[in-house]
Amino acid sequence: xxxxxxxxxxxxxxxxxxxxxxxxxxxxxxxxxxxxxxxxxxxxxxxxxxxxxxxxxxxxxxxxxxxxxxxxxxxxxxxxxxxxxxxxxxxxxxxxxxxxxxxxxxxxxxxxxxxxxxxxxxxxxxxxxxxxxxxxxxxxxxxxxxxxxxxxxxxxxxxxxxxxxxxxxxxxxxxxxxxxxxxxxxxxxxxxxxxxxxxxxxxxxxxxxxxxxxxxxxxxxxxxxxxxxxxxxxxxxxxxxxxxxxxxxxxxxxxxxxxxxxxxxxxxxxxxxxxxxxxxxxxxxxxxxxxxxxxxxxxxxxxxxxxxxxxxxxxxxxxxxxxxxxxxxxxxxxxxxxxxxxxxxxxxxxxxxxxxxx
Numbered sequence: 001x002x003x004x005x006x007x008x009x010x011x012x013x014x015x016x017x018x019x020x021x022x023x024x025x026x027x028x029x030x031x032x033x034x035x036x037x038x039x040x041x042x043x044x045x046x047x048x049x050x051x052x053x054x055x056x057x058x059x060x061x062x063x064x065x066x067x068x069x070x071x072x073x074x075x076x077x078x079x080x081x082x083x084x085x086x087x088x089x090x091x092x093x094x095x096x097x098x099x100x101x102x103x104x105x106x107x108x109x110x111x112x113x114x115x116x117x118x119x120x121x122x123x124x125x126x127x128x129x130x131x132x133x134x135x136x137x138x139x140x141x142x143x144x145x146x147x148x149x150x151x152x153x154x155x156x157x158x159x160x161x162x163x164x165x166x167x168x169x170x171x172x173x174x175x176x177x178x179x180x181x182x183x184x185x186x187x188x189x190x191x192x193x194x195x196x197x198x199x200x201x202x203x204x205x206x207x208x209x210x211x212x213x214x215x216x217x218x219x220x221x222x223x224x225x226x227x228x229x230x231x232x233x234x235x236x237x238x239x240x241x242x243x244x245x246x247x248x249x250x251x252x253x254x255x256x257x258x259x260x261x262x263x264x265x266x267x268x269x270x271x272x273x274x275x276x277x278x279x280x281x282x283x284x285x286x287x288x289x290x291x292x293x294x295x296x297x298x299x300x301x302x303x304x305x306x307x308x309x310x311x312x313x314x315x316x317x318x319x320x321x322x323x324x325x326x327x328x329x330x331x332x333x334x335x336x337x338x339x340x341x342x343x344x345x346x347x348x349x350x351x352x353x354x355x356x357x358x
Contacts, residue, residue, distance in 0.1 A: 008268045008285075009261065010061065011292035017057040018295040019335075022302045024051025025148050026334060029120040029303075030310035031319045032327040039324030056207050056251050058152065059159075060258040063211025064266065066160050070167040071220065083168045087161045089357045095134065096353035097345050098153050101300035102133060104341075105147045108307040115315045121307065122146070139199030148303040151199075158201035159208045173216065173225045181232040184209035188236070188252050189243050206252070210236065210259035218263050233259060291339075297350055298342035305334045305341070 027033050027047035037044045073082070112121045122144055132138040133146055136154035145151055166176045187206030197203040213236075216229035237260070240252045270289070273282045291298075309330040313319050318326050 006270060006289050006292065007266065008270050009265045010065070011288050013057055013061055013258070014295040015288055015291040017054040017061070018291070018298050020047075020051050020054035021058075021149075021299065022335060022338060023047050024054065025303060025306060026331045027051060029148075029306050030116065030118055030313075032310055032313050032330050035319070035322050035324050035327040036331060037324070038322065039328060053251055053254050055152065056255040057258055059204055059207035060211035060214070060255050060262065062156055062159065063163070063208035064215045064259075064262050065211075066163050066208075067167070067212040067215035068219070070164055071173075071216070073168045074171065074173060076168075078169055078171070083164060085358055086164050086168065090160050090164070091136075091157055092356040092358075093354065094136075094153055094157055096356065097297055097300055097350045098150075099134065100345060100349045101297075101304065102130070102146055102150070104301060105304040105307065106130075108304040108311070109146075112307045112311040114311075116307075116310050118310070142199075147300070148306075149299050153300070154199075155201060155204050159205060162201055162205065163208075163212060173220065173222070174228055177213065177216065177225065177228050177232050180209040180212060181236060184213075184236055185239055188240065188249075188255075192252075193249070207255035210255050211262065214259040214262040214266065218266055230263070233263065294339075294342040294346045297345040298338050301341050301345055302334065302338040305337045308337075309334050 024047050027036070027044045033044070033048075070086070073086075076082070106125055109121055109125070113124070125146055129138065129143050129146065132141050132143050133150055136157050138145060139151050139154055166179060167173075170176050183202075184206045187202055187204070187209075191197045191202045192204070192206055194203075201208075210233065213229045213233040217226050217233055220226045220229065233256075237256045240249075240256055243249070243252075270285055273285070313327065313330055
């Protein structure tokens with residue numbers, strides 16, 4: 001088996017990060033999270049504390065793949081129409097499955113409010129709040145997020161738009177690399193340490209830029225650009241290490257490590273499997289590729305099922321038993337339902353939405 005357009009490491013990281021962030025949210029929200037802690041205290045505590053670092057994997061991967069997509073404009077003369085078209089097409093690519101997931105989440109939240117008296121369910125959504133989500137500005141306006149992953153979609157579009165401006169506007173990528181390196185260091189060592197910037201790209205562009213630099217260092221055909229990108233990536237790693245004398249930030253180390261393994265193994269293809277004895281391995285690899293394609297949809301939709309699981313747990317009175325086993329069974333159900341729903345969201349919404357281009 002050798003998928004023609006898939007890469008092994010990238011698909012693995014996408015699936016791993018998606019599962020980890022779902023598990024992190026399961027450990028955070030509702031009565032099932034509290035009762036599961038009774039049975040698996042160490043595991044749940046670990047997911048609660050460290051599962052959020054999956055965001056760093058998403059950010060570095062997003063930067064790597066965005067550079068792959070946008071670097072094709074390096075030899076094309078600058079055009080404001082081209083830039084606008086690229087930014088709008090990215091919005092269209094993100095927004096269709098996002099809207100569908102928001103509607104399902106709002107329906108589950110409406111149902112949950114009958115039984116679940118918990119802050120994570122949130123207040124009844126307003127029209128203005130929903131419209132703000134449609135334009136990815138809910139965080140900038142200081143509005144409550146409808147879904148746990150809504151903020152990331154907004155930030156992804158901001159980051160992609162900024163990178164598009166740089167890679168399409170500048171034909172000399174040496175300039176882009178210097179800009180990215182300076183902004184990345186400022187983000188990692190200053191902006192990323194203040195919650196005041198969480199609604200803006202500057203908070204996250206450090207990790208994102210590491211992915212961009214990893215791609216340029218590995219794949220850009222101009223060796224001068226590739227060498228400069230590699231130098232910038234290594235220099236940022238040194239600065240991250242030096243900054244640890246003041247304070248250790250594990251997420252910076254993780255982002256740099258993910259960028260490094262992408263630099264080394266980012267182009268690793270799927271292995272060719274011909275032997276019938278290796279059919280199980282082939283199925284696992286095929287499953288990973290399948291999951292990678294649906295990882296964005298799973299990320300979008302899983303919060304709706306967390307709401308639903310907590311509603312079932314309380315509405316049926318199971319919470320009275322404080323049963324960690326039931327809570328964990330519901331968590332497994334959330335993972336299964338999120339996977340199934342992500343498949344349909346991908347096939348019915350995301351794939352057709354890919355044709356929405358200008």
